Structures are given as structure tokens and as C-alpha cells.
Amino acid sequence: MSKHIDKNYLYNLPSGLSVHPCRLIHKDGTLMWKHALLGPSNVAAMPTHEAHEQHIQKTAQRLEELNSWVSQELEPWQCFIPYAWYSPDDSELTDGISVYFIHAIYSNEDIFDTLLPHIQEHETLEQRDGLLFFKRC
Numbered sequence: 005m006s007k008h009i010d011k012n013y014l015y016n017l018p019s020g021l022s023v024h025p026c027r028l029i030h031k032d033g034t035l036m037w038k039h040a041l042l043g044p045s046n047v048a049a050m051p052t053h054e055a056h057e058q059h060i061q062k063t064a065q066r067l068e069e070l071n072s073w074v075s076q077e078l079e080p081w082q083c084f085i086p087y088a089w090y091s092p093d094d095s096e097l098t099d100g101i102s103v104y105f106i107h108a109i110y111s112n113e114d115i116f117d118t119l120l121p122h123i124q125e126h127e128t129l130e131q132r133d134g135l136l137f138f139k140r141c
Contacts, residue, residue, distance in 0.1 A: 015041060018054040029064035034071065039086040040064065040100070049091050051100065059100035060090055063140055066127075067103065070138070074110060074118050082108045087135050102139040104132070112136050 014022040015037055025038035025048070040060045041048045051057045067084055075083050087104040091097040107115045112131055123129045128139040 015048065015050060017057050018051055019057055029061055030068050033064060033068040034080055034083040035064045035067060035086065040089040040103075043088050043091050049093075051090060052092065056090065056098075056100045059140075063089075063101055063103060063138075066140055067105070067138065070119055070122060073122055074107065074115055078109070084108075096139075101141050102137065104135040104137050106135060 009024060011022070014024055016022050023037050025042070026036050029035050029037055029040060038048075040063075041050065043049060051060065071084050084105045085108055087106065088094070088097060089103040090100045096102050106112060112134070115136060116129065116131055119129055126141055128137070130137045
């Protein structure tokens, strides 16, 4: 981490990691920590348990895998855009295993139809209120 970054801007995670909001969750991915922790209100919700942090990381990895089915020929910024992911105040989003998202250029219907055959039996993919909803486990 750069010595020139003010430590007040970093997210302090339960594992002891301090990450910049723009740091990628998954090394070669497109999803950043701010995507997981900043909700629609633009206020960061820090995970309270290391298990939640790990769930966010595993969910990010799975979303990156799913993104590869729809964004292969696209630019890196033409990918999934999370709307809401981790929120201790929302019963659906308290563990980091669920995320509401859209795609930067494709319609929800196209993404849903493309991804549905790739959703595993322990996963859920739904269209809800103009967003896509994905859940692991």
C-alpha cells in the first residue's frame, strides 16, 4: 500500500486487511471493494465478521466467472455493476452471499437468459424490480 494514501480512506476488514475502496476483490476481476460495501445510499457498511468478508470474496469470484459468459468480447468496464451487495440492515444482504446488479450495456433479460444455464443448483438468479439478483448457497 502506498505511503501517500491517507489511512482514513481505507476500509479496515475483519481479517486485518486495510484495502482501498478501488482495490479489486478478485485479482484479475472488475469488482472493487467499494462495489461490495457501498450501498445505494453511498455509505460504506463494513463486514463485522471475517466469514462475511470471505463470502464477499467468494461471491465476487463467482460473479467474475459468470461475467465471463456475457462480457468476453467487451471492454473491461462493460461488465456487471453491483447495486447492493453487503448491508447488515437488509436481511437478504447480511452475509455477503447475495448481490443486486445490472450489466453496463446489456438488458437484464439478455443477461438472465445467458446466465441461467450456468447457474449451479445451490445458486439463485432472479429478475427483481429492474435489477438482477444473484445468491450463492
